[in-house]
Amino acid sequence: MQVHELPTPSLLVDVQAFDRNVATMAKRWPGLKLRPHVKAFKSTALAARLAEAGHRAFCCATVREMLGMAAAGLGDDLLLANESLELGRLTPVVERGVARITVAVDSEETIEAAAKARVPEVLIDVNVGLPRCGCDPPDAGRLADAARAKGMTVRGVMGYEGHLMREPGDTKADLVERSMGMLLVAAEAVGGDVVSGGGTGTWDTNTWITELQAGSYCLMDTEYTPHAGDFENALFVNTTVISRSAKWGVLDAGLKAFGMDHGDPKVLDVGDCWFVSDEHLTFGVADGVEVAVGNRVRVVPAHVDPTVSQHERLHLVDGDDVREVWDVDLRGW
Amino acid sequence: MQVHELPTPSLLVDVQAFDRNVATMAKRWPGLKLRPHVKAFKSTALAARLAEAGHRAFCCATVREMLGMAAAGLGDDLLLANESLELGRLTPVVERGVARITVAVDSEETIEAAAKARVPEVLIDVNVGLPRCGCDPPDAGRLADAARAKGMTVRGVMGYEGHLMREPGDTKADLVERSMGMLLVAAEAVGGDVVSGGGTGTWDTNTWITELQAGSYCLMDTEYTPHAGDFENALFVNTTVISRSAKWGVLDAGLKAFGMDHGDPKVLDVGDCWFVSDEHLTFGVADGVEVAVGNRVRVVPAHVDPTVSQHERLHLVDGDDVREVWDVDLRGW
Numbered sequence: 001m002q003v004h005e006l007p008t009p010s011l012l013v014d015v016q017a018f019d020r021n022v023a024t025m026a027k028r029w030p031g032l033k034l035r036p037h038v039k040a041f042k043s044t045a046l047a048a049r050l051a052e053a054g055h056r057a058f059c060c061a062t063v064r065e066m067l068g069m070a071a072a073g074l075g076d077d078l079l080l081a082n083e084s085l086e087l088g089r090l091t092p093v094v095e096r097g098v099a100r101i102t103v104a105v106d107s108e109e110t111i112e113a114a115a116k117a118r119v120p121e122v123l124i125d126v127n128v129g130l131p132r133c134g135c136d137p138p139d140a141g142r143l144a145d146a147a148r149a150k151g152m153t154v155r156g157v158m159g160y161e162g163h164l165m166r167e168p169g170d171t172k173a174d175l176v177e178r179s180m181g182m183l184l185v186a187a188e189a190v191g192g193d194v195v196s197g198g199g200t201g202t203w204d205t206n207t208w209i210t211e212l213q214a215g216s217y218c219l220m221d222t223e224y225t226p227h228a229g230d231f232e233n234a235l236f237v238n239t240t241v242i243s244r245s246a247k248w249g250v251l252d253a254g255l256k257a258f259g260m261d262h263g264d265p266k267v268l269d270v271g272d273c274w275f276v277s278d279e280h281l282t283f284g285v286a287d288g289v290e291v292a293v294g295n296r297v298r299v300v301p302a303h304v305d306p307t308v309s310q311h312e313r314l315h316l317v318d319g320d321d322v323r324e325v326w327d328v329d330l331r332g333w
Numbered sequence: 334m335q336v337h338e339l340p341t342p343s344l345l346v347d348v349q350a351f352d353r354n355v356a357t358m359a360k361r362w363p364g365l366k367l368r369p370h371v372k373a374f375k376s377t378a379l380a381a382r383l384a385e386a387g388h389r390a391f392c393c394a395t396v397r398e399m400l401g402m403a404a405a406g407l408g409d410d411l412l413l414a415n416e417s418l419e420l421g422r423l424t425p426v427v428e429r430g431v432a433r434i435t436v437a438v439d440s441e442e443t444i445e446a447a448a449k450a451r452v453p454e455v456l457i458d459v460n461v462g463l464p465r466c467g468c469d470p471p472d473a474g475r476l477a478d479a480a481r482a483k484g485m486t487v488r489g490v491m492g493y494e495g496h497l498m499r500e501p502g503d504t505k506a507d508l509v510e511r512s513m514g515m516l517l518v519a520a521e522a523v524g525g526d527v528v529s530g531g532g533t534g535t536w537d538t539n540t541w542i543t544e545l546q547a548g549s550y551c552l553m554d555t556e557y558t559p560h561a562g563d564f565e566n567a568l569f570v571n572t573t574v575i576s577r578s579a580k581w582g583v584l585d586a587g588l589k590a591f592g593m594d595h596g597d598p599k600v601l602d603v604g605d606c607w608f609v610s611d612e613h614l615t616f617g618v619a620d621g622v623e624v625a626v627g628n629r630v631r632v633v634p635a636h637v638d639p640t641v642s643q644h645e646r647l648h649l650v651d652g653d654d655v656r657e658v659w660d661v662d663l664r665g666w
Contacts, residue, residue, distance in 0.1 A: 007419055009666060039611055061612045082612060083575040084585070085627055086340055106576055109626040131607065132615050133576040133583050162610070242416040243439055243466040250466050252417070255639040256664075260594040261609065274464065276594065277495070278372055278638045279394045279415060282465050293442040294418055305611045306588040310643065312665050331589075332645050333342060 001322040003315070004296060008240040009253035011311045012298070013046075013219060013326075015318045017234035021217050022053050024230050028203065029212045032057050035079060035196060038065050038330060040215030040305050043314055044072035045326035050218070059196075059213045063089050066101065068330045075099025079123065079196070081158060081213060083110045083133050087117035094118050104158055106135040108146060115150040122147050123194060126186040128159035128179040137182045141189030156194030159183040160213070165201025166227050173205050180208035201227045221304040223262040235307070236298040237265065238315075239281070244293050248274065251281040251297055258299075259306025266300040273299075334655040336648070337629060341573040342586035344644045345631070346379075346552060346659075348651045350567035354550050355386050357563050361536065362545045365390050368412060368529060371398045371663060373548030373638050376647060377405035378659035383551070392529075392546045396422050399434065401663045408432025412529070414491060414546060416443045416458065416466050420450035427451050437491055439468040441479060448483040455480050456527060459519040461492035461512040470515045474522030489527030492516040493546070498534025499560050506538050513541035534560045554637040556595040569631040570598065570640070571648075572614070577626050581607065584614040584630055591632075592639025599633040606632075 003012065025034060031054040038047055039061035047058060047069065057077035060066045063086055066078050070093045080090075080103040093099050095118070104125040105111045114122055124144050127134030135143055144154045161179040164172060180197065187195050198206040200216040201224065216224050219235040237258065239251040249270065254277050258265050264273040271286040281299065285291055301307035308314065309331050316324040336345065358367060364387040371380055372394035380391060380402065390410035393399045396419055399411050403426045413423075413436040426432050428451065437458040438444045447455055457476050460467030468476055477487045494512040497505060513530065520528050531539040533549040534557065549557050552568040570591065572584040582603065587610050591598050597606040604619040614632065618624055634640035641647065642664050649657040 007666065083583075083626075085573055085575065107626050110575070127578065131578070131581050132610065132613055136578070240418055242418065242443070245460065245464070245469070248464050250416075255592060255594050255636070256642045259588060260592070260639070261588050277465065280465055293416075293440050303588070306593070309589045333340065 003238065003317050003320045003322060006238060006315060006322065008238050008296070009257045010238045011308065011314045012236045012238050012317045013314050014234045014236070015316050015323055017232045018218060018316070021220065021231045021234055022050065025203065025214065025217050026053050026055070030054060033211055035059050035211045035213050037061070037081070037213050037215030038069060041218060041308055041314070042328050042330035043326045044068055044074060044329055045324070046218065046314065047074050048072070057211070059215070062333050063087065064333050065330045066090060067093065070099035078102070080104060081196070083125065085109065085113045087113050087119055090119060091117045094120060102155055105143065105147060106133055111143065111147050111150060114147070115152060119152065121153045121155050123155055123158045123196060124186065124190050126157050126159040126183055128161050128182050128197070130160060130163040132162070134159060137186045140186035144190040154190060154192050156192030156196070157183055157187045157190050158196040159186070160197055160199065161202060161206070162199065165199055172202070176202050176205045177208070180206060184208060200224060200231065203228060204230070216304050219304050219308070221262070221307070222266050222300050222302045224304070233300050235304055236300060237307070239297050239299055241291055241293050241295045241297060244291065248282050248284050249291050251283065251299065252279065253281055253299060254279040256310055257307070258301050259303040259310070261306065262302035265302050268298045268300065270297055336571065336650050336653045336655060339571060339648060339655065341571050341629070342590045343571045344641065344647045345569045345571050345650045346647050347567045347569070348649050348656055350565045351551060351649070354553065354564045354567060355383065358536065358547065358550050359386050359388070363387060366544055368392050368544045368546050370394070370414070370546050370548030371402060374551060374641055374647070375661050375663035376659045377401055377407060377662055378657070379551065379647065380407050381405070390544070392548070395666050396420065397666050398663045399423060400426065403432035411435070412456065413437060414529070418442065418446045420446050420452055423452060424450045427453060435488055437466070438476065438480060439466055444476065444480050444483060447480070448485060452485065454486045454488050456488055456491045456529060457519065457523045459490050459492040459516055461494050461515050461530070463493060463496040465495070467492060470519045473519035477523040487523060487525050489525030489529070490516055490520045490523050491529040492519070493530055493532065494535060494539070495532065498532055505535070509535050509538045510541070513539060517541060533557060533564065536561060537563070549637050552637050552641070554595070554634045554640070555599045556635050557637070566633050568637060568640070569633060572630050572632055574624055574626050574628045574630060577624065581615050581617055582624050584616065584632065585612065586614055586632060587612040589643055590640070591634050592636035592643070594639065595635035598635050601631045601633065603630055
């Protein structure tokens with residue numbers, strides 16, 4: 001199969017860029033030092049590539065991602081790095097012993113849900129400054145005791161400094177140090193040997209954790225690139241020009257093909273994005289550019305995770321060759 | 334099945350609001366005067382409800398929607414109200430005679446694609462002011478002749494005044510009249526008896542068309558409601574509070590559960606949306622509100638179409654009863 005034969009819209013992954021991203025990350029965070037976050041790409045086939053590169057422990061954001069990874073034989077060490085009260089679906093996986101299951105907890109209710117689902121191991125999720133999940137740091141020790149009292153093993157802590165990913169380089173290091181300082185104090189109170197955190201935006205800043213939770217680095221997007229310059233865009237939406245007027249053209253990919261929370265995607269080569277509709281992207285044709293109905297145009301998403309999750313498959317491409325087709329098989333909940 | 338037993342996040346459709354919306358629209362645009370736009374809800378089960386209400390002609394935005402509607406026995410009169418160069422997938426449907434297939438064309442290339450796919454009928458898509466698809470109005474007659482020369486029947490014209498949906502009421506009527514004036518001139522040159530256009534935002538303004546292309550009115554969203562006040566929100570994302578801090582709570586629905594191009598969704602009853610992450614919505618807890626981990630919270634999407642397309646099913650609910658489950662079976666391309 002050749003790229004120009006693929007239907008559009010379709011997702012393309014440039015194999016050279018992808019391989020470089022994986023190699024760059026693996027050099028700094030080799031093997032189990034990296035716990036790749038499946039939410040960024042939602043594909044067991046892509047995850048299998050990372051496992052081949054030595055990363056056999058993964059983060060998930062949903063129960064379905066956990067189930068899919070276990071079913072695909074990628075269950076050496078799966079962390080649900082998120083709170084859930086619907087953990088009963090994990091019980092059969094735990095009971096069959098086909099995967100090592102750990103979940104994050106940050107409250108008595110989530111500890112109770114984990115115990116009820118017979119999840120054997122937990123991390124205490126600690127708030128390190130991002131107003132989202134995670135307990136107050138001084139409460140971490142008490143929650144660890146509560147989990148142990150219910151018979152669970154507490155492997156350590158996790159804390160996500162997501163509010164710092166886009167800080168400028170010179171202040172990022174200071175802020176991450178302060179944030180991780182909170183996590184290390186909590187880790188002391190909790191016990192265990194895992195201190196899990198970080199992401200693509202702090203991959204070269206965060207030196208306090210025992211394992212990095214990064215996922216975006218594999219494929220990247222226009223929003224993240226300025227904050228993690230060692231990685232490059234490997235993901236493109238492959239589109240066709242379906243209409244052409246004097247000043248603009250229209251591509252056959254729209255709101256259902258792009259995550260839009262970080263703004264418009266970037267049209268390559270032919271002009272600038274004017275606006276995005278349900279199934280269209282209208283672009284202003286750049287001066288001197290020839291573009292006709294039927295031409296193929298590549299577009300770089302602004303946000304990788306909610307872009308990939310809208311598609312059924314990723315096509316690993318090398319020039320015009322489609323090398324592999326990876327199902328986006330971890331969508332939904 | 335009861336609503337409180339559903340996993341979250343999940344989509345709920347309030348049956349009373351849905352039925353009122355359908356009845357309100359059918360009163361003004363009965364039977365075949367309305368051509369409901371499938372792109373808004375992407376579900377043949379929901380479409381079947383509209384067919385029962387008398388609307389048996391439909392608009393689609395993608396080839397997959399056309400194929401799915403035909404396969405579901407809803408192919409009395411299917412219009413692909415969009416340009417495509419991948420029409421070959423429609424040929425088997427045309428040849429088996431299981432659906433009436435019409436496609437929009439706006440260029441020689443799209444006419445050629447329709448002819449090659451043996452699509453028997455077309456509408457000439459005319460640009461009426463929105464910079465997207467559609468030919469220049471003076472070019473419509475020439476394109477109609479080109480389509481007829483290739484053996485196709487030209488049923489008439491379509492033109493979408495999408496740029497006027499959010500105009501204030503007093504100027505909307507004038508602007509729509511001017512826009513539709515362009516369409517009527519083109520219709521004269523094209524021939525045929527169809528003048529298709531409009532949407533939920535101009536349902537009570539556009540009196541020049543022979544059929545209305547509206548889809549959002551069934552389910553609605555926060556963005557459209559001020560512009561089509563006779564319809565009400567019938568769509569909710571059902572979520573669970575998974576984490577609670579002193580000032581905020583976290584819901585288990587995020588960027589993969591909401592279309593975000595129109596901004597943040599609206600949290601009902603418990604507080605205001607602060608921000609949305611991949612699988613989370615952080616909300617500030619309103620003063621005096623009690624909200625705990627495990628509570629269910631409903632959230633109204635800001636944009637219906639790209640919200641529904643991220644889910645696998647719609648649950649038609651009446652209070653706490655789940656009356657029907659509708660697969661969102663027309664996703665993808």
